[in-house]
Amino acid sequence: EEPEGHFLEQAELPDFKLISKIGEGAFSKVYRAIPQANSSKGFLHKTFRQVAVKVINKEDLPSSNRDSKSKAASKDQVLKEVAIHRTISASENVVSFVDFHESRHFYFIIQELLAGGEVFGEIVRLTYFSEDLTRHVIRQLALAVKHMHALGIVHRDIKPENLLFEPIDYIPSQVPVLRKSDDPKTKEDEGVFRPGIGGGGIGAVKLADFGLSKQIYSTNTKTPCGTVGYTAPEVVKDERYSMQVDMWGIGCVLYTLLCGFPPFYDEKIDVLTEKISRGEFTFLRPWWDEISDGAKNAVCKLLEVDPAKRYNIDEFLDDEWLNQYDCLRGQRI
Ligand code: ADP
Ligand code: MG
Secondary structure (H helix, E strand, C coil), X not given: CCCCCCCCXXXXXXXXXXXXXXXXXXXXXXXXXXXXXXXXXCCHHHHCCCEEEEEEEHHHCCCCCCCHHHHHHHHHHXXXXXXXXXXXXXXXXXXXXXXEEECCCEEXXXXXXXXXXXXXXXXXXXXXXXXXXXXXXXXXXXXXXXXXXXXXXXXXXXXXXXXXXXXXXCCCCCCECCCCCCCHHHHCCCCCECCCCCCCCEEEEEECCCCCCEECECCCCCCECCCCCCCCHHHHHHHHHHCHHHHHHHHHHHHHHHHCCCCCCCCCHHHHHHHXXXXXXXXXXXXXXXCCHHXXXXXXXXXXXXXXXXXXXXXXXXXXXXXXXXXXXXXXX
């Protein structure tokens, strides 16, 4: 009889020294770690001083029962995540894949460390972002999505928790953090410039977490994966539009960055589901009063219920607001 849970021990991952836990998801814990110079992975030490290790406990996986069939299914799930991560890793706006390791009780996905952590944490810290900072973040997210969609892969889990960033130390003092606002909480910050944290300290932004990602199109043939000839029309349409779920995700992130709260929310899950299915959101006063029409237009084009009318990634990359000059541009190091 096996014990229920297994503690993570260093011996399960001998080539990397685990330092501290830096994040957690539904089925994983993520650690900061150091490649061991005197190990078989010693060569990594030269490229990556530190890495992030996503640790998946085999017993935590949703379908992992004791029977071998479901164990195989959940292993397939992890291998799929790894395969997709490998495929898309080349983009500078995607977290780099480094290595994969399996021990008796765990899977380990070793990745480039994004020392800033989640963009989500910066929303909590700053309440909301200026339009310039928002553009700086969203443009990089869009480039990551462009890269994935070009390879026929849809992310399907775009949210501020899965957006990571590299911190930057130096930011010109002319970068405003907060807009002028009627919100009494921020009133005293009007016109204040914050040297050092002007960009929220956000440098390169990279998309992470490919646990729900899916290959939709094969890149060579530009056709849906699977047999085409016998596919029902609703399936063909579904496949064509399934990329558009990421555009909705970008819309939700864009909205949230600009005002500090998500476009759709309700305590009751059925009410929330209904609001989303109708695409019912508002530019709530006073938070949205001073946000530009260009930004609002981009949100509307992304949070469009009909996936055929919704911005696709190329249309969004051409969006006027997204392409406005901003002072954070070129600040990436
Ligand atoms: P899950 O699939 O369980 O959601 P994620 O891959 O999203 O797992 O990782 C969970 C959390 O761990 C992230 O939200 C983030 O806070 C942190 N994290 C993941 N990868 C990295 C990384 N490469 N660098 C820094 N933090 C990371
Ligand atoms: Mg996640």
